[in-house]
Amino acid sequence: MASLRVGIVGCGKIAGNHARALQQIPGVEVVGCSDLDLDRARVFAARYGLANAVRTVDELIALGIDACTVCTPHPVHEQVVITAAEAGVHVLCEKPIAVDVAAADRMIEAADRADITFGVLFQRRFWPAARRIRNAIDDGTLGTPTLGEVSVILHRPSEYYATDAWRGQWDTDGGGVLMTQAVHQIDMLQWFMGEAVSVSGHIRTHTHGAHIETEDSASAVVTFTSGATATITATTGANYNLGNRVTVIGGTGAIASVLEFPEGREGVNEIWTVPGQLALGTAFSIDVHANLDVADVNAGLADFHTLQVQDFADAVLTGREPAVTGRDARASLAIVAGIYESSRTGRVVDLQATAHSAMKVNR
Ligand SMILES: NC(=O)c1ccc[n+]([C@@H]2O[C@H](COP(=O)([O-])OP(=O)(O)OC[C@H]3O[C@@H](n4cnc5c(N)ncnc54)[C@H](O)[C@@H]3O)[C@@H](O)[C@H]2O)c1
Numbered sequence: 001m002a003s004l005r006v007g008i009v010g011c012g013k014i015a016g017n018h019a020r021a022l023q024q025i026p027g028v029e030v031v032g033c034s035d036l037d038l039d040r041a042r043v044f045a046a047r048y049g050l051a052n053a054v055r056t057v058d059e060l061i062a063l064g065i066d067a068c069t070v071c072t073p074h075p076v077h078e079q080v081v082i083t084a085a086e087a088g089v090h091v092l093c094e095k096p097i098a099v100d101v102a103a104a105d106r107m108i109e110a111a112d113r114a115d116i117t118f119g120v121l122f123q124r125r126f127w128p129a130a131r132r133i134r135n136a137i138d139d140g141t142l143g144t145p146t147l148g149e150v151s152v153i154l155h156r157p158s159e160y161y162a163t164d165a166w167r168g169q170w171d172t173d174g175g176g177v178l179m180t181q182a183v184h185q186i187d188m189l190q191w192f193m194g195e196a197v198s199v200s201g202h203i204r205t206h207t208h209g210a211h212i213e214t215e216d217s218a219s220a221v222v223t224f225t226s227g228a229t230a231t232i233t234a235t236t237g238a239n240y241n242l243g244n245r246v247t248v249i250g251g252t253g254a255i256a257s258v259l260e261f262p263e264g265r266e267g268v269n270e271i272w273t274v275p276g277q278l279a280l281g282t283a284f285s286i287d288v289h290a291n292l293d294v295a296d297v298n299a300g301l302a303d304f305h306t307l308q309v310q311d312f313a314d315a316v317l318t319g320r321e322p323a324v325t326g327r328d329a330r331a332s333l334a335i336v337a338g339i340y341e342s343s344r345t346g347r348v349v350d351l352q353a354t355a356h357s358a359m360k361v362n363r
Pocket residue numbers: 009010011012013014015034035036037040055056057070071072073074076080094095096121122123164180298301
């Protein structure tokens with residue numbers, strides 16, 4: 001593989017997955033990292049043997065990088081991605097792409113203008129179980145999906161929100177369980193079901209109101225251009241972490257699901273009812289330690305971060321599109337933003353009407 005000089009922006013909890021992934025790719029050199037908290041950048045650089053630790057993305061760019069990965073809080077993604085794109089630096093940004101659709105549009109436009117590779121990290125798409133469903137839709141085994149179901153039933157202790165003051169605030173986090181956790185499963189849902197056309201839903205704060213102003217619970221219905229519909233149930237307020245599940249029923253009537261239990265461990269096809277291939281299992285067990293802390297959840301995802309980071313490096317070097325583009329990531333954000341809008345107005349939100357306009361998340 002040709003050589004690629006890469007920097008990491010934001011040295012918090014998820015950045016380690018990026019450093020480990022990048023350092024496994026032949027020909028990739030991790031030149032340095034940046035964090036507004038310079039001490040944190042220095043500790044991170046020492047841990048991963050990086051030669052440079054700087055504060056800002058501009059200083060990182062000045063080191064002569066070809067690409068960067070972005071691990072800052074969501075509302076900061078836009079500024080970092082646009083700065084990198086305008087400097088001609090390829091970008092792989094953590095999910096969600098941004099916290100409002102207008103910002104996502106500005107990021108996509110900046111990447112297009114600069115003709116850089118712009119990918120967004122949704123590593124669960126690299127699970128074999130998720131790919132098996134996507135392939136079974138493509139080859140007709142499942143048929144066109146008619147009905148979908150997203151279930152995100154998570155436990156977060158109050159310290160999760162209390163420790164990082166930026167979490168669960170509209171200005172600094174852009175949303176709650178939908179924006180931060182369920183966006184992964186919403187991405188997978190729309191990857192399976194196709195383009196969403198409308199959404200209605202409700203958000204509530206039932207459990208973590210002492211620490212957050214955004215939602216810890218949500219229910220929604222999404223419709224797709226195919227006429228298919230899907231429901232979304234999401235919470236971080238459960239006392240027991242049941243993980244995540246995405247289920248689709250195809251036009252053949254066959255049902256397929258991806259279950260992630262415990263959270264952060266590779267998803268499995270828990271339900272697969274294609275004729276001749278019937279498989280029904282349950283990964284749930286009280287012997288499994290389910291209420292993992294976030295570091296354990298992130299550690300479980302590391303191998304799939306590696307696959308997506310490898311895909312991105314290959315996309316940069318070969319000039320092809322990455323597995324998840326900025327436009328793909330805009331689609332899941334539009335559903336999340338649409339649920340917020342619907343909850344605020346009590347109306348069904350037409351996602352097509354906002355497809356090319358600057359829709360702000362309404363609170
Ligand atoms: N793909 C996944 O499974 C996954 C898992 C966890 C987090 N994430 C995403 O990663 C991002 C970061 O999450 P985290 O939990 O690591 O957050 P974190 O708070 O632990 O770390 C964020 C870091 O970014 C730094 N920062 C803020 N603004 C900056 C700027 N302008 N330039 C440089 N550094 C800046 C902060 O000082 C902090 O050290 C979020 O968008 C989150 O959604 C993705």
